[in-house]
Amino acid sequence: MDKLLLIIKREYLAKVRNKSFIVLTILSPILIVGMIALVVFLTQVNSDEKNLIAVLDESPFFANQFISGPEVSYIDLKNISLQEAKDSVASMGLYGLLHIPDESSIDEVSSEITFYSKKSPSMGVLGVLESKIQKRIREEKLEELGVSANQISNIGSSFQLRTSTYSGHTSLKGINEIKAAIGGGFGYLIMMFIIIYGAFVMRSVIEEKTSRIIEVIISSVKPFQLMLGKIIGTSLAGITQFIIWIISAGFLSVLVFYFMGIKVDLFSNGPNLDENTVRAIKEASESSETIQLYVNELMTFPWVTLFISFLLYFTLGYLIYSSIYAAIGAAVDNETDTQQFMFPVIMPLMLAIYVGFFSVFENPNGPIAVAFSLIPLTSPIVMLMRLPSGIGGDGVPWWQLITSVVLLILTFFLIVSFAAKIYRVGILMYGKKPTYKEIFKWLRYK
Amino acid sequence: MSNLLVAEHVSKSFGDHTALDDVSIEIPKGTIFGLLGPNGAGKTTLIRIINQITYPDTGAVYFDGKPLMPEHIRNIGYLPEERGLYKSMKVGEQAMYLAQLKGLSKAEAKAALTYWFDRLDIGDWWNKKVQELSKGMAQKIQFVVTVLHKPNLLIFDEPFSGFDPINANLIKDEILHLRENGATVIFSTHRMESVEELCDHIALINRSKKILDGNLADIKRNYKNNTFEVGLLTSDKDGLQKELAQRFQTETAHFKSLEDEVKLRIKLPEGQHSNDLLQYLSSRATVSHFVEVIPSANEIFIEKVGKN
Incomplete structure (x- = not known):
């Protein structure tokens, strides 16, 4: 036990004192926050640039329709021919020219409306123009049917479907998406952690082999102790790195956003949303009552269960995979030889993530979701994606959760003992490029 | 004379390959025992069995009269032929780590290290990283780490490789000194002149079988x-x-x-x-x-x- 602690301590310190590890720990948040800030900054610069559009309106229908907005400004051209208008717009370097010809009916007019520009116009600009023209055509036609302008503005009200559960609680839209996002986040976190730090474990094993210290150490401690200590030490270093990343990235982004004066609502106001939607979102987010409902809904999440099962699945899943990584490291002499063994390790992880995103979010209790949340190598990811919808009732049935955990624990013992055998034989084999057949033989050595 | 280590009918195979075939040896206390044989004869396998890195398929090993147990690790010091150190670790820290893995307390490890570093005059290496050391210097550290915990049984596999003649002599004198202080030494090498100089007893292993063993002088007497x-x-x-x-x-x-x-x-x-x-x-x-x-x-x- 003392020896295990010694090994854990050494592996941890060796990892966190490693220069490239320190550089990565410090630089990653700076790079990521810097990149996001750059993207935000460029978007801001881009949207600050207003598109100037000339409007040559020869018809009687579109007077006072083109009022300059946040993205597009309009310049009215009067009493010039289309050709003259094109020439002057091109020479003035405007974004484009909207030509509305004079015809007798609005149908004929609308079929002839043309937008001229040097390059292909952006979807954003076209969307704004199209919605204005569409709205005008609709109004004109309604007027033809005898509806007054006043009446028209009256029917232009927005509508949102009220939703409720049978018991009378207002049920919330998007809550399933939030649940999926939380589950997906957990699953993704596990996958990233396994891939990054599993490879660390593998490299550390290879280092011990190439530096030839392994036989000195193995004469003092059991190979299994060394493997376990290595895995635990490396993952503690990984958790340290993750915590530093989260704290420093959070701190940095607050700092950057404060200094750049970027308002967060810039993100919610996408340029192409039509006004009704924008208004609806604003109403929804500004009404404290709705926020309260979301908060209440989030409070009813099985947070404790979710957290406990996250720890359980994370620990077991990580231990299973990193012991496989350790065995691979022990079997080879250098990192280039690891490739043939890597694909079978990564594959179940990728599969789990894909199954999660394409099937579990749609139908958390469907047959595919159930199957993959029981299969041990994918269950740590897939089950965590299912769990936010709760346990028992309409959530994950208890028997599935228990079966999944039991299967995972059995697999854990099986794989770790296999990996330990391969590790024990492999670390003392030099200069051999192992095949699957060879490694299978090692399992039978005493 | 009692034996510190006895191996009885030890056999070991890896798959189809037999590494040791019914090998028995007896190593008397306080002697230097030469374990000789060509490459691939099975010497390293036998040494690994004594170190409990691998286990025999059949046969038994006794340490000081008792069956070999994990707690005997503390009484064995092993300098493998394939040896190295963590490159990016500092010398002192690394030696402390390896000593503690052998079961020494922090204070014991520190005291023993100070003694040996003074004795071999390498005290100023304490804070150097291993990658800054030459091969010979690293070998000295490895030697210190092997003998640090005052084991009863020392196993040296090609101890002189990588040393210049002066340091090889220094290490040879240290090995003799350790024997005088009661340690038993297993010495595996291809360099017959050092066998001649150091060994009291030898065993010769060839193709996984022991083909000769006994007191070196007796053997020579038989062969003249x-x-x-x-x-x-x-x-x-x-x-x-x-x-x-x-x-x-x-x-x-x-x-x-x-x-x-x-x-x-x-x-x-x-x-x-x-x-x-x-x-x-x-x-x-x-x-x-x-x-x-x-x-x-x-x-x-x-x-x-x-x-x-």
């Missing part, structure tokens, strides 16, 4: 065959050589000398003694050189392994 190397001063060299060739089994010998003399190896038949030969020779010429030929460990090695 009444042959003598002589140098004779005479005016009639050819005549003397012919005469001797008729009486004895002779062959030309090679050794360095100041005079231009007849140099021969003479094998005496059973029952004749060196004195008889010397008497005869001194009546024929002036004897300037007379030595009994004792086979070297090297010759015995080559003869035994070559025959197989």
Whole structure:
């Protein structure tokens, strides 16, 4: 036990004192926050640039329709021919020219409306123009049917479907998406952690082999102790790195956003949303009552269960995979030889993530979701994606959760003992490029 | 004399390959035991079994009379042939780590390290990283780490590789000093001159079988065959050589000398003694050189392994 602690301590310190590890720990948040800030900054610069559009309106229908907005400004051209208008717009370097010809009916007019520009116009600009023209055509036609302008503005009200559960609680839209996002986040976190730090474990094993210290150490401690200590030490270093990343990235982004004066609502106001939607979102987010409902809904999440099962699945899943990584490291002499063994390790992880995103979010209790949340190598990811919808009732049935955990624990013992055998034989084999057949033989050595 | 380590009928195979086949050895306390054999003979496997890195398929190993147990690890110091250190770790820190893995407390490890670093005059390496050291320097650290916890049994696999002659001598003296202080040493090497110099007992392993073992002097006594190397001063060299060739089994010998003399190896038949030969020779010429030929460990090695 003392020896295990010694090994854990050494592996941890060796990892966190490693220069490239320190550089990565410090630089990653700076790079990521810097990149996001750059993207935000460029978007801001881009949207600050207003598109100037000339409007040559020869018809009687579109007077006072083109009022300059946040993205597009309009310049009215009067009493010039289309050709003259094109020439002057091109020479003035405007974004484009909207030509509305004079015809007798609005149908004929609308079929002839043309937008001229040097390059292909952006979807954003076209969307704004199209919605204005569409709205005008609709109004004109309604007027033809005898509806007054006043009446028209009256029917232009927005509508949102009220939703409720049978018991009378207002049920919330998007809550399933939030649940999926939380589950997906957990699953993704596990996958990233396994891939990054599993490879660390593998490299550390290879280092011990190439530096030839392994036989000195193995004469003092059991190979299994060394493997376990290595895995635990490396993952503690990984958790340290993750915590530093989260704290420093959070701190940095607050700092950057404060200094750049970027308002967060810039993100919610996408340029192409039509006004009704924008208004609806604003109403929804500004009404404290709705926020309260979301908060209440989030409070009813099985947070404790979710957290406990996250720890359980994370620990077991990580231990299973990193012991496989350790065995691979022990079997080879250098990192280039690891490739043939890597694909079978990564594959179940990728599969789990894909199954999660394409099937579990749609139908958390469907047959595919159930199957993959029981299969041990994918269950740590897939089950965590299912769990936010709760346990028992309409959530994950208890028997599935228990079966999944039991299967995972059995697999854990099986794989770790296999990996330990391969590790024990492999670390003392030099200069051999192992095949699957060879490694299978090692399992039978005493 | 009691034995510190006894291996009884130890066999070990890896798949189809037999690494050790019914090998038994006895290592007396306080001796230096040479474990000899060509590459791939099974020496390293035997050493790994003694270190409990691997386990025998059949047979048993006893340490100081008791079956070999994990707690005996503390009493064994092992310097493997394939040896190294963590490159990016500092010397002192690393030595502390390895000492504590052997079961020393922090204070014990520190005290033992200070003693050895002073003794080998390497105290100022404490804060250096291993990658800054030369190969010979790293070997010294490895030696210190092996003997640090005062083990009863020391196992050295090719201990002198990588050392210059001065440091090799230093290490050799340390090994002898350790034996004087009661340690038992297993010494595995290909360098027969150091076997000659150091070993009290040897075992020779070839193709996974033990083919020879025992006290080195006894073995040599068994292998000498009444042959003598002589140098004779005479005016009639050819005549003397012919005469001797008729009486004895002779062959030309090679050794360095100041005079231009007849140099021969003479094998005496059973029952004749060196004195008889010397008497005869001194009546024929002036004897300037007379030595009994004792086979070297090297010759015995080559003869035994070559025959197989």
